[in-house]
Amino acid sequence: MTTAAGYRFSLPFDEPVEQLEDQIAALRALPDADRMGEELTQLETGRDAMLRKIYSSLSAWDTVRVSRHPSRPQTRDYIKMICRDFRELHGDRQFGDDPAIVCGFGRIGQRKVMIVGHQKGSTTQEKIRCHFGCAHPEGYRKALHKMQLAEKFRLPIVCLVDTPGAYPGMKAEERGQAEAIAFNLREMSRLETPIVSCVIGEGGSGGALGIAVADRVAMLEYSWYSVISPEGCAAILWKVANDETNRSAADALHLTAAQNLKNGLIDDVVPEPLGGAHRAPDRAGEALAAWIDRSLGELEDVPPVTLRRHRYDKFRAMGRVGTVQDDPESA
């Protein structure tokens, strides 16, 4: 698969599929391609069967790799696909404009919304500008500023989460990375307008949660969401991050969409097209738009005060604790 940056990229477990894709493309390029209909259909059926087999049993670590596929659609791609009349709004009114978080007015279906999403960058230049989706404090402050604007005019908020984590650098620390995220968590819990948030790729820790305290939280099928990246976890708990320990950490963290749903930490899983969103971005966009539409539909008639009470109750109830009485041995 050729990426936006113009290089070929395939995940190791996708290689047999890529070979078939190459054959299909070669056949299609032949001058008498229309006479190859039967062979083409056969190859395509084979490819789909192969994809179904690979993607129905992806390991947690392989899911993480799909979530980072360079051709996977990002916030700006989804905005182009599902949103009309997007009016980007820049800047946090305090320090600057962080390209790692994109905000703006837009129309999704019949609704006017405020969109807030991490942007990792597609080309090398954009990736560097966006710090690979790792936002600085001004990004989180911009996000909150635009969310408060939405609240003032009763626009629902749509957040798209896609970050390995908030940026860990000197400037970010000096400008209060922790305070910026903490303040978002506190303020999002009390905004009086509907908030829906979907993890579209990577949901890394506090940097993800900083725009994910929402009435409805979903994950795309092959995204991940966890307290730390598998590599970070492996480096600390397994003392070294390599392919083997990354796999173990990814398993241990229960970071897949299905696992987060099972644990009650998210509300929905948005299915992706066969073989992942990068194979058919349009259909991923349609699925995402359908989820946004349905979720906002469920929330639109809820009085704002009730809305925020429900949001509060939902996050207040999260966590699993026991007592000494459950486990007398530990007394």
Added chain:
Amino acid sequence: MSTKPPQTWAEISEAAKRAVPDGTWIHCPACNASLFHRALEANLWVCPECGHHFRLDAVRRIETLVDPDSFEPMDEDLQAVDPLSFVDLKAYPDRIKQARAKTGQRDAVRTGHAYIHGRRVVLAAMDFSFLGGSMGSVVGEKIARACEAAEAGDLPFIIVSASGGARMMESGFSLMQMAKTSAVLSRFHEMGGLYISLLADPTTGGVTASFAMLGDVILAEPGALIGFAGPRVIEQTIRQKLPEGFQRAEFLQDCGFVDRVVARGDLRAEISAIIDYTGK
């Protein structure tokens, strides 16, 4: 000031052992002075030679902060479960058992009512020696309940943070404690409650990025490491050494994120004065 903060679990547990060393003579890690145990204790575990603030476990923290024998603990029966059956090089339940045996604590925070210079407060004191003071469901729940108790009693709420961040072994559940504690503090804030956040060495990660940075007044002990990312992670990102004093309490005050750096011996007077100013 003190040496570079620990990053790996092995280092953290070593550092925790150093935090309150046993034995009659104690070595100051900052100035190498040999200090008599009793003298150090009488000085609230601050080196009389150089002012280095030793790390305190929750029990000693409470002893040094509140009026004698005034602490009434709450929710002492809460303890961690292992919702993900998490196993790394060790199983999570084994880590918990070891931490309990080492610290005598059930988890990484103690909460309860207390008096500070005669003013009734709700206090939460984190314990860095318990799995690096990491926040899992128990820490989040105890902080939330303590905040609710402060709200119910219209009392000042004080959290002494000392934590490496969210607890990895509860993954998403730990992450959501950041949202939970922030939401509870949001309500407390709206109700007009006074929340004083005291940052002790070290306060990093998900704890800093949630309740620790949400204080109406944020105090820090001298030299405390305070940050979002740990120093080693930042050094890996920027591929150079961090300057001396980076992410220390005084630096945070210069950057505008800490109201006051207060020496341990002055904390009681400081906190009671703030309570009086706010009329709580």
